[in-house]
Every structure is written in C-alpha cells, then in structure tokens.
Amino acid sequence: GENVEQHPSTLSVQEGDSAVIKCTYSDSASNYFPWYKQELGKRPQLIIDIRSNVGEKKDQRIAVTLNKTAKHFSLHITETQPEDSAVYFCAAWAGTALIFGKGTTLSVSS
C-alpha cells in the first residue's frame, strides 16, 4: 500500500524566512497530494493541493512542487509569519483514502 514519509519532523525559522517541508510517497499511481495545516487544538484544514498533471502550484506565500519521477512533493512557505506556526501534514491519495505523513511542527519566532 501507499506509504508517505515527511521531513523534517520539526522546523524552527525566524519571521520572514522561508520554510520547506518535503514528502515522499511510494505508490506511483497516487494522483492527488494535499497539504493540511493543524493549529493546536484545532481540526486540520487544507491549505493547498496539487494533482499529478501539474508540477507546481502557488497561492500567495504558499507553493507546492511535485516530482512524479522521484515521487516526492514539497511545501514552500515564503515570508513566514508567527501565525504560520502549526503542524503541517502532507498526504497522498491511495485509491480510496488519503495516506498522511506524520507531520512537521513549524515554529516561527518573531
């Protein structure tokens, strides 16, 4: 079955710096890759997603890149702000369900 690895598990940056989180997946048939943000005590919320027919997608300060050949995808956050502090989860669609990575705790200090 699908397996998703996510790195790093924790990431600390200064406000204004960029943050990059990377994920790899195992099933070459996976075709949908969302990223969720979960603030402390809150539910996960989608922040951006990408389908396998494109290589990059941007939404303001957030971008996701996908390399189907290497089976990895990355989340890029530019000009980080304290409110970006949260746990970020990547996921890959495995045919009937999303398989999630174990999450990255991002801390942005001002």
Add this chain to the structure above:
Amino acid sequence: GAGVSQSPSNKVTEKGKDVELRCDPISGHTALYWYRQSLGQGLEFLIYFQGNSAPDKSGLPSDRFSAERTGGSVSTLTIQRTQQEDSAVYLCASSPAEVNEQFFGPGTRLTVL
C-alpha cells in the same frame, strides 16, 4: 454553511466498555472518512464510505472497530471492549467527491482508563 460536526467532543470510558462516536458530514457530501490521531502522530486512516458502495474497511486496526453510515449521511464509529491503546482523537471528514478536499470535523477525544 454548517461544517462537519462530531459528538461527543470528549469521551472518557473504562477499559472493556463499548463506545459510539458520531459524525454528521456536510450536507450533500458523498464521501465520508474516519481517521485516528494519536498524540504527536499523523492521521491514521480507518474507514471510508462513498455513496452507496461497500465501505473500505482496510484501515480498521482490529475487529473491535466497526462503522456504519445510515442513509448516506450520519456515520457512527463503534469501538467494542475498549483498550487503553484506543485512546486518541477520532476525526471524521467528508468530501463532495472521491479525490477532493476533505473537510474535517473537530474530532472526539477518547480516553480509555
């Protein structure tokens, strides 16, 4: 509009008791998912319902876990003979289509003493 709702928000039970967790998806969403999130861990897929099709139960950790979805809407996750390792946050999500954004509920925090 109303989002996904779950009840109860918190449940404390004794080892060996049965529990039922409820999920009300967004109206019109055909896909419904249950996940489990243990402390500091990612989201573990449990079960998936899509319309009137047979559910995908491949993520259920043991036969003590079961779920049903009545009338294509409300879903109930049942855990029989609870164990301490069942303690976690149980999240429900719904989606308007199979491969699409999933909208999560607030979760039920289950504590098994």
